[in-house]
Structures are given as C-alpha cells and as structure tokens.
Amino acid sequence: MTTKETPKKRAPRKPASKSAKAKSKPKKGVATSRGWGRKLWSITWKLALIVMAALTIYSIYLDQIIARKFEGQKWHLPAQVFSRSMALYPGAAVSHGQLIAELKLLGYRKVANPRQVGEFSASKTKVDLWRRPFLHPQGSQGEQRVMITFDGLGVESVARHDDKRQMAVFHLEPVLLDRMITGDGEDRLFVPTEKMPQAIVDALILVEDRSFYQHHGVNPFAIVRAAMVNISAGRTVQGGSTLTQQLAKNFFLSSERSLIRKVREALMAIIIDFRYDKNEILEAYLNEVYMGQDKSRAVHGMGLASQFYFGRPIAELTLPQQAFLVAAIKGPSYYNPWRYPARAQERRDLVLRLLMEAEQLSVAQYKAAVESPLGLRKFDKPVHQKLPAFFAVVRHELNQRFGNALLQQSGIKVYTTLDPMAQEAAEKAVASTMKQLSQRDKALQVGMVLTDKYSAGIAAMVGDKVPSYQGFNRAVEIRRPIGSLVKPFVYATALSQGNKYTLATPLKDEPITLKNGQGKTWSPQNVDKKFTGQVPLLTAFKRSMNVPTVNLGMAIGTSAVATTLDKAGWTDKIPEYPSMLLGAINGSPLMVAQAYQTLADNGRYRQLSAVTHVLDMDNNPLQGAGLSSSQAIDVGSDFLVQHAMTQVVASGTARRLGQAFPGVTLAGKTGTSNDSRDSWFAGFDERNVAAIWVGLDDNGKTGLYGSSGAMAVYQAFLKNRAPISLRRTPVNGVVQGYFDATSGAAMERDCGNVMALPALAESYHPAKNCGEPLSWWQKLTGG
Template sequence: MANKKTSTKTSKKKIKNNNRSWLKSLWSITWKLTLIGIAFVTFYAIYLDQIIAQKFEGQKWHLPAQVFSRSMALYPGAAVNHPQLMAELKLLGYRKVANPRQVGEFSASSTKIELWRRPFLHPEGNQAEQRVMITFDDLGVSSVKRMSDMRELAVFHLEPVLLDRIIAGDGEDRLFVPTAEIPSMVVESLLLVEDRSFYDHHGVNPFAIARAALVNLTAGRAVQGGSTLTQQLAKNFFLTSERSLIRKVREALMAIIIDFRYSKDEILEAYLNEVYMGQDKARGVHGMGLASQFYFGRPIAELTIAQQAFLVAVIKGPSYYNPWRYPERAQERRDLVLRILMENDKLSVEQYKAAAESPLGLRDGKKSVHQKLPAFFAVVKNELRQRYGDSLLNQSGVKVYTTLDPMAQDAAEKAVVSTLKSLDKQVKNVQVGMVVTDKYTGGIAAMVGDRQPSYEGFNRAVEIRRPIGSLIKPFVYATALSQPDKFSLASPIADKPITLKNEQGKTWSPQNVNKQFNGEVSLLEAFKDSMNVPTVNAGLTVGVDSVANTLKQAGWSDNIPTYPSMLLGAVNGSPLMVAQVYQTLADQGRYRQLSSITAVLDSHNQPLVVNRSASQMAIDPATDYLVQYAMHQVVRTGTAKRLGAAFANVKLAGKTGTSNDSRDSWFAGFDERNVAAIWVGQDDNSKTGLYGSSGAMAVYQAFLAQRPPLSLRMSPVNGIVNGYFDRTTGAAMQSKCKNIINLPAHENSYKPAANCGEPLSWWQKLLGE
C-alpha cells in the first residue's frame, strides 16, 4: 500500500515536472518567436519607412506635362472684338453676373466688359488677380483700365486655356493644388465625412475600426469603413485594392509610419491631391484640383458650397455616384454632406437650404475636358523634339505654352465639317488641310489635318505636297511691283497666245481659264481675275529665278523648280508652307518663321531657353502694300467676289488657286487678325471638279461665318502715294485727266504727265511744264 502511494506521488511529481518543462519550453519558444517577430516587424517597418520616405520626400507624383493655348493679350488697338472676348471668357469658365464681386466673374454691356481676372502663371511671371474695364470700338479694343485707380494698362493678359495634359503610362491624371488654395469648406467637409479624429489619432483609429466591424456584422454586409485618411493615402500610394488581412495590416503599419514621420498638414495635402475622384475615359482623375475642372470646368477656389460638398461626396464611390449617369444618387449624397455640415454648425439652416436646392451645376459632360487636336499637337511635339530632344514631355511638371487660339480652332473645325459635308453632294469624300495663323504674332492659331478633325492619322495640313496653282501669283506680281520703274498696278501686260520651248524641244502654251485672250490687260486686272498668260509674261519679264527668290525670301522651305510653268503654280507645297508665305504678305512683307510654341517652363517654373530665328524683311513694305491692295480687289470684284459679297462691309484679302484638271482646290487669305491657307482635294490625286472658289474658299467663308472677321486696316505705308493712271496706257496722269483710274503707287516712280498727254501749248512750253 505504501509502495502504491509512493508510486502515485512519484507519478504526480513526474507529471508536474513534465508540465513545468513543457511550460518552460513553451515560454522559451514564445519569447524567442516574439523577439523574432519584433525584429521582423522592426526590419519590415524600416523597409517600409524607406519606401515611404522616398515617396514623400522626393517627387510624390509624376505630374503630367501641361499644354496651354495662347494667352489672349488685350491692349488699345488689339484686334479683338466684343463677341470674341465674350466667347473666350465662356470657354475659360467665367461667370457672367450683373456686378463682378469675386474672381472669375464678369459683366458686359454692348461696348464694355468689366472683368475680375483670375491669378495665373504666365511665362513672363505670376499674374495676380485683377479687376479691369475693357472698352471696344469698331476696330477692336480701345482701352483697358484697372478698376482700382482707372489707370490705363499698356497690355493685359487673360489666362491661357489648358488644352491637355500629356499623362505617363500609369494613366493617372492630376492637377496639383496646395492646401492653402483649397477652400476651407472642402477640408472641413472631408474631415467630418471621412475622418473626424484625423488630428487626434496616430494613423490608425482602433475605435473606428471596431465600430465599422460592429456595423458591418449587424448589417451582414460592408456598409461602413474604418480606414483613416492616412490609411487611405497609404493604400493609394503604395498598395493595391486587394481585400485581404495581410494588405490591411500592411496598410495600418504604413499609416502609423506616415503619421509618425510627417505632419498632419503634409498628410492632408498629399491626400487632397492623391484621392481618386473619377474616370475620364482611360484617365484616372486624381485630386481635388483636377476633379473641380473635370466636374465643373472651373478652378476649385471658385466653386459654390454645394459644388465643394459634391467633391467630398463623390469620394465614397466615383463610379456609383457618377453625376452624369446617376444625377439623383449623386445629389442625394451631396445633400448628405451638406446636412452633416449644417449639423456641425459649419452651415446655417438658410445656407444649407439654398445649397441643397441648387442643381449640381456640372459642366457639359458631352464635351471633353481634353482638346483633341491631333494635327496641331503633332506639330507641337515635333517642335519640342527639335528644340529640346525626345525626353522633355516625359519630365514631371513641364508646362508648354502654345500659339493655339481655341476660338479659331473651334471655328476651323466647324467650317471643315460643315463645308465638306456639303461638298459631298458634288464629289464624294474630298479631304482637307487647313492652317490658320495669328497675323500679329506669327504663331499657328489653328490647324485641321482631316475632314474629321479629331482623327489621328495623316496630317494633310503639314504632310501633303500638291501643286499650289494660282496661289503663287501674288509672288510673281510682288516681284514685278518691286521694280516700280517697270511695273505699277496699272501697267499693261500682253495677253496673247505664247508658246515656250525648253532645251529638250518640248513646247508649252499656257492658256487662260476661259481659253480667251484680251490682247492687253492691266496688271491689277490680270491679278484679280487670276489670268494665266499675263502672269507668265510678267514673270518672264522679271525672271523666273527672281520670282523663285521672292518666294524663298517669304519663307518657302522646299525646292522650287525654276521652269516657266512654276509661274502658274507648278510648285508642290502644303497648307502650312502656303500659310508661311502668306503670313509674310499679311505682315507687311516681314518674314517670321511660323511656330507653335511660345514658351516652356520646367518643373520649377523656370523658362527653358528658346532660340528663335530672327525676322527679316522679305518684301519691301511699299510693294507688299500694293500686293495686299490687289488681293483685296480679288475679294471685291475678282475670283473671290462671292466671299466679298458675303462680307460686304469687311475688307478682306485673298487668292484662289486651282491645279491642272481641278485636282487641287486652294485658298489663302487674311483679315486683320488671322491668315488662313486651305487645300481641298482627293488623297489619290483624282479630279474633283472643284475650283479654288468653289472648294477651299467655301471652307474659309464658313470659317469667317463662325469667327466674324475684323476688317483690314490697310493704312498706306511710307513710300506709297495715291496715284492716277490712264486706263489704256497705264501712264501716270493728273487727277483732272479723263479716262483715268485711281490706284496706290510707289512714290518714287509716280511721275504724272503735266497735260494729260496732250501737246503742250506755247505758254506751257514757256513755263517749262
């Protein structure tokens, strides 16, 4: 019995010792594993800290290169009329009110516009907000006065239109806005709706997580989230949207590290510019600044309280609360945010009611916030490549300021679409290339490379090479008129059959379009009626090489065949090449290389060096004035008279052109503001049956219908006088003589006869007249 008790005690002792040994082993394993876990978490946290530091302390985002339009310049005498400025302000998202009370508003009468301009970054430096009064007369802007002291300004710029952002491969698009420039109501709404304890927790809010878990368990589905703003930021910056416990733990750890390393204000600014706000086709819309433009078409600082509330409301589910697809759902969510603001004394009851009763106020969702300008952007990218290399547009934060005039581009696109649709009734599927320049700056204002302007393919405005036909004639006559001792607008030129033979024995007999000859016509008549034979005779008189040199001096970039047929347009070119030389004609004979870029700023808003070719005088201004006068007569009574009739009270200059067998229809012309060059034809070079006046000119006429022209001022330049010439002989005469015509002339060569061509009387001989 004793042995049995002893055995029992021994067994218990062994069991107890075994239990102690097991517990000791378990404790040993546990603390070792704990140390390993702590070490792992520590090293992992250090690893995450390095990743976070690299993101936060380096470049947080790759900001897309921004491409801007030209900045409209207003000054006394500027060729900008009242309707044009009104259209520009609408495009920029300014609000028309009875009395401007804040930035982004304007009022208008029939002759004045009072404007409170936004601040913006101009290539020449930051432009502060400014309130001005702009007054107009028949010629354009008559004055620009600052409202604070009514001082007249020498020049006043509007902010340029943001045409597009060239995004990186990640598909993310954003517009960085510092927290200081975001309305306080947006920030307060965000914190109330998404993370009320943001300034109290340390990146993770355990109570919010527990509360969300309880609500979700009760509901049987996920109806509430417990993530803080910092956790959301960690997920957006570093993680995927995968739903797993490991990802949530990693997210929480990163949030704690972010909160430890950075201030709440830094975290909040990062969130405001990172948060996903919607989808613009293939582009993800990130950040409050871009979301404001995407949903409302204006800067975030100008949004109403209701619009600010919507930005916070849409964070919960940009697709679910898409205001264009689900407006009622979106408005209900917005009103919930407004109610939260009222309940937390951020809005009065009256403010809440007014905001809740207001519409969403969205921009037109059918219009893209990105300008589809494939032809123009191709030229911009090529010019950037030539100046700065291929890598520029891949750099973050680059800003490219271009010469594009959004209103001219819109008018050009509408003109092309409507006119070619009409031309389809005569000949199917003709194509088009069109270039519009700014007469004063020498910049490309608009460009269309296809009958479908948004089509990204062959750019006919730049890439075609087609015979320009009669568009060369102004340069033939400019060469002739540059020799005033031989030619004036009244000079008679032979219009008789001629046959020329080349060195190979081949003959060429140019014909007028009507197959008739007049014996002799004045230079002006030959010009305005686009007569071929007199043009050839004038060109042969001054020399084919001289005409080719005039064209080259005016900016023609390709080789020019120096054959007599060149005098009638056997020279291949593109609308861009034609626009270049006609820009020289419109600019008083001064050649400036056309460009698409005015300035480029780097990520620090510092300008990159731009090497521009110097301008030079290609055509004597007095000669150029005579050519412009003749081109105006083309529109008044010549081959473009239908255009003149359509704009009877406006001075325009133009020239029609048609290649052999009516394969190519051309027109080039200008008003006081823009130069335009247009080609219409078939890609396969087949016959169209269209003349310059029935094809390309119809596009230009439609363009001017969309963009009312400004009349040419055509003030006589130095060296030009008002002359009188005999209609038959072209001889300079006195104003009292009969059978005369009044025409401008070179001052040095205008020597009118004293007695109207009659024999001198004895007393005239005595007086030496």
C-alpha cells in the same frame, strides 16, 4: 579507566508509502508537459524576436519607400498646355462679342454687377471684368477688375476699376487646353492645401476620418466599429480605413482585398503618420484621391475633379459643389452625376447634412444648399480640347527647340499660340462645309491653318474633315500643287524691280509656247481658253489669268520668283521651271500659311511657331532654340500686292467672299491645280491669315475650283468668327498714283481716262500736262 563507547545502530528507514512516492516524484506526463512548455516558451520568444527583427527590417524598407515618395517627387505631373493669353489694349483687333465668348469659354459668370473674382457684366460697348489671378509666362498676374470699352475697330480703352487709370496692356488668363499624359495614364492638377477651399477640408475629415488629427495613422476603434456594422448588415457597408491608410493604398498598394495587403497598408500608414505632418498628409490625399474616369484618363485630385465635374477652378466652386466633390470620393462610378443624378445629389445632401450637424453650416445655409442643382458642366462639352493636328505640331516644335526629353519632366507648363475661339470657328466651318461638299464625293478631305498676323503664331489647325480625328494631318503632311496661290509672289517679285512695273503696267495676253531642256513644249492657257491681247497687271492678278502671269514671270525670271518664295518662308525645294509660275510647286497648308503670313505682315518673314514659352516645375522659363525672321519683301511692294489681293475679293475670283461681307476689307487668293484636283484658298483679315486645301487623298479629280471648295470653308469660318476689316495703313515709299486705263502710263490726277492706284514713289512719274511722259532729265530734276 575509560571505556570505548560503541556507536548506536540507526534504525532502518521504513520504505516510503506508495502515496508518498507519488507525492515526492513528479509524474512522467507533468514533467513532459513542463518540458514542452519550456521549449514552447523558448521557441515563442525566439520567434517573436525573429518576427520583430523581420518587422523592423521590413519597416525600415517600407520607410525608405515612403521617404522616396514623400520627400522626392510625389507625382509625375503631366505637362500643362495652355492657349495664347488674350491681350487687350487700345487698338487691339478684338471685338466686344469675341471677348464675351472668350470669357464664357474661360468659365466666367455673367452677372449684373461683378462682386467677386470670375464674374463680369456687359453693355453694348463695355465689359466690366473681375479677372482671376493666374500665372503668365512673364510673371504672376494678380486678380484685377477693369473696364474695357469698344469702338467699331476693336478695343478702344482698358481702365482699372478703382482709379480709372488707363492700362497699356491687359491680359486674360490662357485656356488650359490639355495635359500631355505620359506613361501611367493618370491625369492630375496639383492644388496646395492653402488654396483648397476650407469647406472641402472640413467636409472630408468629417465624412471620411473624424479622428484624423488624433490617431496615429490607424484607428482601431473605427476598424472594430466598421466590422460590427458590416457583420450586422451581412455585407460591407462601412470602412474603417483612415485617410492615411487610404493614401498609403493609393500611393503604394493595389486594390486587392487580402489580409496581407491590409496589414501592409496599416504599417505604412503608421510610418507615414510618424514621419510626416498631418497637413502634409492631407495635401497628398487631396491631390491623390481617385475622383473618376475621363474616358481613358484616370482623374486624380480635387483640383482636376473641379474642372472635370464643373469646368471651373476649385476656388470658384459653390458650397454645394464642394460638398459633391467630397461625396464622390466614396464611389466616383456609383455616384456618377451624369448617369445617376438623383443618387449623386442624395449623397451630396448627406455631406451637407453632416456639416450642418457639426455646426459648420447654419440651418439656413443647409436648406439653400440642398435646394441648389448640382451645377455640372455640360457633358458634351469636353474638359480638355481634342486638338490632334495642333498638338502634333506642338510636340514636334518642343522636340526641335527644347529637346526630346522635355515632356518627361514633371510639372512643366507649355504656353502655345492657339486661339481657342479661332479653333472652334475653324472646326465648325470645316464640319459644316465638308458635309455639303461631301455630297459631290464622300472621300473629300481638308487641311486648314490659321495664323495670328501680329504674333506669327499658329492660331488654329484642322487636319481632317473630322477635326478630332487623330491620324494623317493634312494641314502639315500633304504635298500638293498650290496652283494660283503662287501668283502673289510672281507679282511681288516684279513690283520690287525698281520702276519697271506698276499695278497698271500692261501685260501680254497672247498665246505662248515654251520649250524645256528636253525639247518638250508647254502652252499655258487661261481658264476660259480666251486671249485679250493685253491687260493691266492688276486685272491679270485679280482674275488669276495664267498667260499674262507666265509672260510676266518669264520676263523677270523663274529664279527671281523662287528666291522671293524662299525668302517668304517656303521650306521645300522649288523647281525653277516655267510651270512653277502657275503653281507646279508642291506644298501643304502650313507652308502656304507661312508664305502668306509674310505677305500679311508687310513683307516681314517670321518663322511660324506653336509654342511661345515653356516653364519648369518651379515656374522658371526654359530657353529653347530661337525663331528666325527677316525682311523678305520690300514693304512698298508688299503693300501693292496686298492691295491687289483686296481687289481679288472685291471684284475678282473671290468676289463671292466680298459679297458675303459687304463693307469689310479682306485680302485673298484662290488656287486650283490641273484638272481641278486641288482646291486652295489663302487670305487674311486684320487678325488672322488662313490657308486651306480641299481635295482627295488619292489625288483624284474633285471638280472644285478654289472659289467653290477651299474658299467656301473660309467663308463659313468668317461667319462663325466675324472678320475685322483690314486697316490699310499707308507705308513709306507708296503714293497715290494715276494711270492711263489703256496704256498704263503714269498721269496727272486731272487727266482723262485715268485709274487711281497705289504706286511706289520711285516708279511713279506722271506725264506733264497729260501729254508726253517725262524725260529722264525731267524725272531727275523734278520736271
């Protein structure tokens, strides 16, 4: 039989000891700390994710900003404004001295024997020149060495140095006059890396960022090293920024010193380094780095700095000059070479020493370099021209011909007609003459325009007795009575009327009274208040006699004279009253220059201009509105007027000008308005046409005649820029005539009491055998 087993009772568990409980149950504080740890870790990695996400988003944002800058237009390059390009060819009206002056202005070095680009040598009649390569409006011009020979008239020949082949035309590079700054006030001259001297690149990396090609935008070791040096010195003596960081700061950030700005700078530098090639970064830096201050203009980039400090292209700098540019980066103001030359030279020499220690210079090269002077341009010689009057005309013409948005484009190149040597001579003439004339009245003012006779371009312009003053431009904006400057157009009109008038035709010099439509009378007078009864046309012209001129003008008609003046380029309305025959016509020096340019150019009207070509950033020509031209005055009649104007200088009202330049044929005309309020002169030599006004802004009396005021300015101009004698080339339809000195009748050469004067063939019919004039039948049949 089985028996049921009863279960055994389990022994009751002993209560755990306090120490065991303490071991098995975690302490409240430990649990709490572990809980906080977990929470902290959770918060930390979540915050890290948020920060990383934000940093990623921010990096993408910065990347877009950087991409727009680097892959678009890095800079707004100011419009470069150039002078005319001097053209040299056989017969060119350029003297030996004028070419040398131009070369010096362009920064060419005079040497015994040219060995490289940018050098020339000169004898009394020759110039051996090694020209720089440059961008001409009609295409790029390579470097070239030529021999230029001169004679008494100007350029005799231009021959290539290598094969002695004669050249039809040879151009010098134009002078970079200025850059038209818009907006930010930054000035820059872009130079691609391949045209940057290698020594500048090597020195820059050596001095500013030795690990440039190894780091990725930021160099932590350089930052730590700089921090230790600065802490040791107790002040900031060394920076740890890479070239890429400096570029990021210059391109996108301010100069504020803060941790946030430094972090942003580092982040942008990393992005730039990741996205772009080292050479592209280097090129951007070389053209962006701040290099100094030219008054209100910030100078950026090595290319412009070369012009600013040394006045020459960067490719022509010597090694010590290149080293100085790198030296100046550290502190352009602190190392200003004009204010602190010793400090600047010490810094330059440090750069040279670093190059030597890096074995990029030999010891001999280093010694020669540190012993050389800084070679700076003269501080009082501006790096850009102050031409307020001319630049105002350039801006106006660009707006009229190319549209008002042109100057907003980056990198355009504007080629103008300005002759730098003529401008310099004009400014000196104005300054010296007005200083003398101001002893009469300190308020006297001046306006002056010079044109190039061959190109019809404005060669020089001065709008104030202080040529650099930027304000009211009297060369363009005044409207004052031109006085006797109108007379050549009265005589040109008469001489163009078939066979009615010659230079010998007698004109009445008797009292005359005219009435206008309102019944008012006008009785013109000669300057000396005398009357001679009758004078030859040429005499009346060269003595600027009023009464004979009015008689002549009334005979041919005021409307005919107005038409001639209008065709010659006069832009304002001409009042057709008798007083207009003596210059009661308001005009400016520019308007007078336009009309006299027509006289100087064989009667051909060509609209004056200040701009010849405009190229865009890619050097493609831009098409603007054209300039008008026409034959305004018959060539033969114009030749006679030119002859009469040469007699004004030889023995007329401008004879003091002729006496100052004996042996030189000049053409000119003086002008004085009523009560000597306005003093005028207009004239020309073989190269330039000039129009000058001297007077008071308030239209007060000056006590000056044309010969004592405006002509004095022109005479001073010719002393500064020696004139080239007019080449009086005969023209078709003009013959050498002989006229009776009393009656003005055409005579044979061998007749007595005759004067030799040029004449239109159609109007010259000499009397047969010094007797009666030919009949109409004899004229028709040839006698």
